[in-house]
Amino acid sequence: MASLKLCPKCHTWNNDRDYCEKCNHLLNHEIARKIEVEIQEEKEANRELDAVDIFIHKVKNSRFLLVRGVYYLFYSIWFIYTVIVSIGVAIIAAGPG
Ligand SMILES: [Zn+2]
Structure with a gap:
């Protein structure tokens, strides 16, 4: 089933896409969360010991x-x-x- 996603950046409706077709903004929340977790893990790994x-x-x-x-x-x-x-x-x- 196709689902429309509204890009929060440029307000374009996108049909079943992970990235906005107009401005390439990330629309898939699962991917966004994964990227966030990866950044957090990297930060944690590179953190200097206090x-x-x-x-x-x-x-x-x-x-x-x-x-x-x-x-x-x-x-x-x-x-x-x-x-x-x-x-x-x-x-x-x-x-x-
Ligand atoms: Zn967009």
Whole structure:
């Protein structure tokens, strides 16, 4: 089935096209989203490590068992905390519905 898409840029109606035939503007939302995700992933990959990341990396790979132990202890606490928050949100969301 053919579907008409209105170009938001030049207001031309396009028949089943991913790109506007007049101005070549991207009309397909799925492609647009994919491109956005790719750009985001690239940004994330090229991001320079900040002080916190470096600190965590150091602690995680420390040669002292105690330091690594403290890291995993805090990591477990954080994990449990997120689980509790998720359950809380689920209960709140289920309530009024
Ligand atoms: Zn257009």
